[in-house]
Amino acid sequence: MLSDTARPVIEATLPLVGSRIGEITPLFYQKMFAAHPELLNGTFSRANQANGTQRQALAGAIAAFASHLLNNPDTLPEAVLSRIAHKHTSLGITEDQYQIVYKYLFEAIAEDLGEAVTDEVAAAWTEVYWLMADALVKIEKGLYAQQANTKMWMPWRVVEKVPASPTTMTFVFEPADDTPATPGQPGQFVSVRIPVADGLLQARQYTLSADAESTERRVITTKFNDGGEVSPVMHEKIQVGDVVELSNPYGDVTLDDGDGPLILATAGIGCTPAASILRALATHGSGREVLALHADRSLDTWALSDQMLQDVERIDGARLAVWLEQAQPELTAVGATAGGGSARLDTHEGFMNLAEIDLPEDASVYLCGPLPFMQKVRSQAIAKGIPATKIHYEVFGPDLWLASAN
Incomplete structure (x- = not known):
């Protein structure tokens, strides 16, 4: 004090x-x-x-x-x-x-x-x-x-590189040496450090988008930033077989250990922590009530759509609602082919609006996406009776939420 x-x-x-x-x-x-x-x-x-x-x-x-x-x-x-x-x-x-x-x-x-x-x-x-x-x-x-090693940066080899949408890429890494690896938690991120065009090392944080608890692999999904320094190198230069430096997993916006209802509200590439959480719940056979909400420009731009649809189908208490700026009625068919049924998939046109849906009582809310999106959805959640203390958010890059509040 x-x-x-x-x-x-x-x-x-x-x-x-x-x-x-x-x-x-x-x-x-x-x-x-x-x-x-x-x-x-x-x-x-x-x-x-x-x-x-x-x-x-x-x-x-x-x-x-x-x-x-x-x-x-x-x-x-x-x-x-x-x-x-x-x-x-x-x-x-x-x-x-x-x-x-x-x-x-x-x-x-x-x-x-x-x-x-x-x-x-x-x-x-x-x-x-x-x-x-x-x-x-x-x-x-x-x-x-808490880490399983005392190193800051460790070598991990790219073993898969697969487009997740026209502007996003999923990378799968495996350890390139025998350094003990720390298991992550759903919602956490790792830093990736690579040399950029002029040789300077630059680091960026990327959410573990699947298999977060594994010590044998790291999975991240990145969005191409036209004019950026790191993502163009990741998307255009890094290839399967290359070795990249990764940090241990960090991040305090993680899946809680309880059994209460969850609301995962995301937009754009902010879907990565929600995808990680859904994968963990599906893998562990969770019976929690889960409401996954996602907003995107179109079905084509929705990164990890197949993964999220499939995992929602694997979780008995889960349902998914999607808002698309460009209406695409074929989305219901995509949901059906992904998991054998589309009854738990709701589609909406326009921007996410919590007033349009019923929210589970006593739910914990996780937000990730552009700052204006998170501020708007947080306000909507509070207006529908969810306590502010049960709303958690993750920010890509420096946290400007604090800056905008002062």
Whole structure:
């Protein structure tokens, strides 16, 4: 918790720092990368720096953490910290790097705010920073300790590469050495690190789209990003037989151990965690009530449609509803051929709307897709009586949910 000395200073200066954090963070990254360009080689995403999402995510996290300390003095924002820690560990962030961040972040704060940063203000915000950093380091050490090995990056060989839609590709990897592998959990992701066009290493996170609990294979499904750095290399250059570096599995939005109803609401390539969860439920013969909801442009663009349809048919208590922007009545026939029956497949035209369907009571909701989609569906779920505490979400790339809320 904040000290009695720091609390009134943070209360007084949070509006100022919050209003300037969007200018402070670009300056911070500029300073840090100038002094430590090696951090762009395999740790920080160059693309996220270029489009500004990393800066927005950092700004949102700092503002959210400071606000929480003021409004909830006896607790820490565990959900926020957990999400950040899982992303950090998937990139191999180490404790010593927090000192580097501190140095250049506070140089940026002092440069931007000038005389407003008195010794008292600097000391108070230093306290906030290290409360957050120390909490993250503790969580990250625990996550590293849970792994079956002490390595950050391990070689995995591509054994299958199959189109999942015109713009997506499913990759299947097997271990390329004898490093013990950690079983994942449905909903978790791995980082993939590869050299891009100029030789710089870049890492991206991809959800385990099937067989998440296996230690013998990793399955991911990626979307081609025209103009991106990593996905074009994955889709166009990486071939069966190639060896790629993967991290251990991480991610805190995972299938719970209960037996209550589930709602899986996804859009676009956000279907990957739902597909992973459905595969696990089907494999284990689950009797849970499952409502899988997916939105896409068309049947052709729906990645993993066959896998999801087949697994829904294998789960006694599951049904699937699909919203397509382009109406395609033949979807019912696809459902029938996938699993021998289409009674549990509902089709809709347009955008996902929870008002159109009955939701199971006391359900846990999992969201994945573009941020506006998740915010809209979350609001619809709450309007239909689902508590916010039972709604979980996964974000591809930096988490801008926090940034948009501050």
